[in-house]
Every structure is written in C-alpha cells, then in structure tokens.
Amino acid sequence: MEINNNHNQVNIYDVSAHAGVSIATVSRVLNQSDKVAEKTRNKVLASIKALGYQPNVFARGLGLGSMKTIGIMVTDASDTFLAKCVYHAEQELKNHGYSAILTCTGEDLSSKKRSLKGLLSKQIDGLILIGSSYAEENISDQDYLRKAAKSIPVVLINGRMDGEGIYCIYSNDFEAMFQTTSALLEAGRRRILYLYWADSYSGRQKLAGYRAAMGAAGIRVDDRYLIKAPKELASIDACLREQLAAMPDTLLHGQSNPVYASGKDRDSASHTGKNTLSIAYPFICPVDAVIGAEDIFAVAALKLAQEYGVLVPDQIQIIGYNNSILSQCTMPELSTIDNHCADMAKGAASILIRVIEGEQVPQETMVPCRLVQRGTYRLSERTAALST
Amino acid sequence: MEINNNHNQVNIYDVSAHAGVSIATVSRVLNQSDKVAEKTRNKVLASIKALGYQPNVFARGLGLGSMKTIGIMVTDASDTFLAKCVYHAEQELKNHGYSAILTCTGEDLSSKKRSLKGLLSKQIDGLILIGSSYAEENISDQDYLRKAAKSIPVVLINGRMDGEGIYCIYSNDFEAMFQTTSALLEAGRRRILYLYWADSYSGRQKLAGYRAAMGAAGIRVDDRYLIKAPKELASIDACLREQLAAMPDTLLHGQSNPVYASGKDRDSASHTGKNTLSIAYPFICPVDAVIGAEDIFAVAALKLAQEYGVLVPDQIQIIGYNNSILSQCTMPELSTIDNHCADMAKGAASILIRVIEGEQVPQETMVPCRLVQRGTYRLSERTAALST
DNA sequence: CTGTTAGCGCGTTCAA
C-alpha cells in the first residue's frame, strides 16, 4: 500500500495510490475542481479519510505563494482596547479562512520594524495594524510600512496614513472630542482638564478636537490643563497630584477626606458609595470637568476626586474614552465615548480580505463615535445627539 | 544577471548567480555552516544584501517540516486576564525565534476542535492553550487535545490535564482560595458569598479551596452563598440581586441609599468616595464577605454594596482574583489574589520551546499565588504569609 | 474527465 514517503506523514501520493488515481485527481478533489467524476471523487474522498490525509501547507504554499495568513501587529495585546480589536479582527479573518499571526511590537519604532520583518519573512498575505501608534507623527517613520504595503495590502485600525496599498479605518475622534468638549462648555464648565498619553494619530485628533472646541468658545487653553501621563493608574495619579498642586486654589491645598487621612493607609479605611456634604468642601476647585483620552485616565481622575470628597458629577464632570470595561467598574460609572472598536476591527479584516481578493475598496473608512452616558456626566438634551 | 524566477521574488539562484557560487554555498552561509571560506562568505553576503534576498519560508518549511510557528488557542483574547497571557506568551516565543498563530476559540467544544484543526493544518510546531477552560471537566472532551499532543507538544496554562506530550503550568488556586477563605473565617466572617462562573479546572480548584476551608472550620456551605453568573457586570449584578432577595434579612429588603433612590436614574446622582453613617444601616446583612473567582465578580459585589451603603471592608470584606487592572479601578481598590499570569505565560512558552528542542521537561509546573492587599480586605498579621 | 510532468525554492547528501 505504501509507495514513497520517508516521513511518516501521509502525502498525496499515498492517497492517489490508495484510490488508484493520479495525484492530479486527488489535487482536484482537494481544490473543489468540478472537473472530476462523482464516482472518482468519492473514491478519493474515501481514501483521504481512510488514510487520514492532511495536505501539507508548506508544499501548497510553495506553489501558490500563500498560506492564507494575515499578520497582526499590535503594540500591546494586553491593553483592554487593543485586545478587543485583536479578538474581533481574528474572528473575522477566521471567518474568511485566514489565520492570524500575532506580534506585539511595543511602542518603539525599531522593534516595530523588527516585528514587521519577522512577519514579512513569514510570507503573510496582508497586514493589520492595530492602534494608531503606527501612524507615526513623523511621516518618514512610516516608511517601513509604506514599503511593506508595496508587496502586501496593509490596513491600519484607528489611524490614518497615506500610501499605496494602505487602507485605514478609524473613528471620528476629532468630532467626538469636539462635541463632547463643546457640550461641557455649554453646560457651563470652563476649567476642563484633559488627560492623555499617546501622541498617536488618534491621540492627536482627540486633543485637536478638545482644542478646537475650546477655541470656538473663545477660551484659551491653559497648558496646565493638558496633563500627559503614562497609562498606568499610579503614574496618572502622581502626575495629576503634581500638576494640581501647582494650580492656584488647588484641590490639593484643601484637606483630604478625614476618613482617608486618619489611617496610615487610606485604602484600609471604610468606604461606601454614599455622598455627603457633611464634610465641608474645603477649597475652590480649579477643575470643573475632566476628559480622559482613554478610560483609565478618567478612572484616575474620578478616584482622586473621590478621595478629596469632590462631588461627581456635580462639582466635576468626568468623561472617558473607549467604553471599555473599566468605565463600568467605577462608582459612579464613567460616561465615556464609544469608538466602536469591534466594528473597526471587523471592518479592517474585511477590507483586507476584499483587497486581497482583488476587490476595489476605498482607502479610508470612518466609523462614528457615540457618547455613552453614565454616572459621571450627562449631556443636555440639546447636545445629546453626538454621532454624526 | 537574472537566471530563472518567474515571480518577482529574488531567490537563492539569483543570489548564487550574482555571487558566482552554487546555491549550496549560499544555503551554507544562510544556515551558519562554518564550512565556507571567509572570502566566499563575504561575497555571498554582499550579493544577498545587494539583491535584498529573503529566503522563502515555504520552501524551507517544505524541506525542514517546520516554519517555527506556535499555535496559541485562547477562548477570548479580549478578556483582561487571557489577553495578558497572550501578550507574554507571544513575547517569549518571539524571543526564541518563534512566531505565534493566534486563534480565539470561544468556550464551545466544537469550535475549539475546529480551531485546533485550523492550527494543525498550518503545521505548527507546538501549541499553547491559554485558559483552564481547555481542561474540560469531562475527560473524554479533552481527547482531541491528547490526540494533537501525539504529534506536537502542548502546553496548558492555568489548568491540568494528563497525557503524553501535554505539559501544564498552573497556579495553586486551591491553596490560595483555601488560605484566603480561612483568613476570612479567622477574622470572624461566616457568611462568605462565593461568586463565580467558570467550571474550568481552575474554577473547580478555587471553589474546592473555598469549600475545604469552610469545611475545615466546621461550616456547612449554604448553596445560596454560591452564586454562578456570566462574566458581565450586568449579569452578575442581576444574579446577585436575585439571590440576595431570596435570603432572610436580606440586603435588598432594606432601603437603598436615598441619594440614589431620589433620582429617576441613580447614576445621575452625585457621588463621592466618602463614608458616612448618617444614613442608618437599615438591615441585618446576610453577607459579611465576598470572594470573587475573578476580579469582575468582586467589582460587581463592591458596587452593589456601595449602592446600598454597606461599609467596605467593615461590614463586608471583598476579595477578587487575578490582580487585573479592574481591581485598581474601584474605590476602595480591591484586594485580590495575584496568580502571576505573566509568569505562567512566559513559563509556558519557555517549556514548549524546550520540549521542541528536545530538552527533558517536567510535565507539571506550579507557580504560587499571592494576596495583594488593598482596600477591600486585609489579612491579619498571622495569616499574611499566603504564598507557599 | 484523467494522467503526466514541470516547476515552486530550499536543504542536503555525495562527489569532487
């Protein structure tokens, strides 16, 4: 029964021998070619099943020049937002018969390049970039991607980038931030703190939206209200305290909540979600609203506000970004802007596959954002329709 | 200069022609063979650079039977905990020159099987299973994995499974839960609610630890204190309310915090993190401690407690699991058990690679857990040393 | 409808 095959893996020759046909015929039934008689097809199918034959993808890849794999680059797959994108992108790819090679690149340009190299060496059919971090501010820093895009299609999620073979799908962050900031202004807020970290494309858009809204309202943006902090709670908290301490009439010149202050460790004190005015609000707060460029920033702000007994949203309104699970873990829950990352990720995968299969696809796709209203902020009726 | 090559991709023949040597020699310099003269080596290297030659992995894979890829199966890459594992596993794999094919399988057995099939068809060199969900309770449901393990090594993170070629790395969840529950009991707590969802290996261990500790203290576990709820906040919250309502002297028979109750929407009310006893504690609480099998459960419990003005940790102590970012988003922050997922994930990748490279590796590896003490609970001095 | 055969690009003997 055995014919050639020095490895133990059964190959197409074994099948052809077993079925008494040529390898070409076997190949045909494998590739759904209809030019094969029903009878022989069944014979072959039976042999395949009998021998437990599995075609060798390397050999097939060699001939076809493709193994139907897509590379996914992401700066950090453990990030709440990015992880969600990874998930949905992979699902969509799988639905179309592609598998995903994942690589976490970090923020560093050189390691991004290294990761891409690794991916390309794997002969991927396309590339998905998750996170606007890849749309480097310095245009020439994107060149390695543009170069890659000459051989395989590239889709960027949540960022914009010019170049042949580069497709982008992003949310209208500018608009979302503009509307949100405007709404806060209309509600009478003036001292709006803006917390962020990323200088990515998306990050720049958001900040620009904030600035534009302030400008439109005739308010000069005080640089002290723009706080940039690494994306960990401890760092954000530290930056916040430092910056606030430098402000006139600062929050931190007041006394912190005695309940916290009494113990050596404030976390060990008792807490409830209750509000009270029994402890006098001991200072004039230099901040009456906070916008976080991601939910984690809003969380940090909320926690600090609560520590100092500031009433949320009465005295400070807080808005996050991404509508991540974090926004539902706080008490009150965060109002946050949902940029529909699942839609973006699925869209990205779908665009990529359509391009690979030769379809004509627009290079830019925009998905709208939506304000999710929860405890830390509410739009007035008038401005409630944010989505464009 | 060009010799063959109908594709545009430059191949080893192009290089050999350019360098004036045979392809065998090119292959030798590519594979670090030392049996090549320094002079020719440089000549070849120069040609490679000049032509921008990139070896074709498919061809190499065909001959070698490997493309140095590892399959990663994960039920849900967007889950906070699992995502972190994915991240660290991928990093470690990359460090060793392997790339990761990621597939999100969901919890459904048939789709797990389908995903594995897809992975195997890609001729992966090894497989990493992230999440104890793969260690199905029904042993025969693991057979598809055991079968796979006959051809490639399989490493399971956070679960246990017997089988040749199957390696496991897990944390001592039983011990952690036993110690934690015991500590709560020693602190005088008796009505300890246990919230969970997964019946995975890890989930079973945790629950067993809880039960064992209760048993050791001579306390019968009231089934009403075991609440199983899907892993979304809304679901957990709903289950909690329903179950609590069925208890005598229930929490929910009391009045909720008037501040919340006054508005149409309780989230729109003002909040601070302050505590107050000005509103009378209106009921005898049937629960004095909560253990969540994952942080999200603890978050839900904390929020509910706060909504009803229950003092945490004075009246209810709460402990989560995983030490995820969620545990730091609440106010007070959650005490939680850290199962060191980064260590497990990195360890898994490292084990897998060592096995692939022929090393002898023990089939089971255990990493200890650690209680992270934050606001919702503190161990007494005596029991503070939890890690084994 | 089916079989034959020529690559696909690279590793790897075996000779030289």
Add this chain to the structure above:
DNA sequence: TTGAACGCGCTAACAG
C-alpha cells in the same frame, strides 16, 4: 571547501 543533483508535497499546464 565547493558544486551538482535529488527530494520535500503540491498545483497547474498540457496532453490525452
């Protein structure tokens, strides 16, 4: 130290 030649398993032209 180098080169010629074969094989890896499969696809796709071409011939029948």
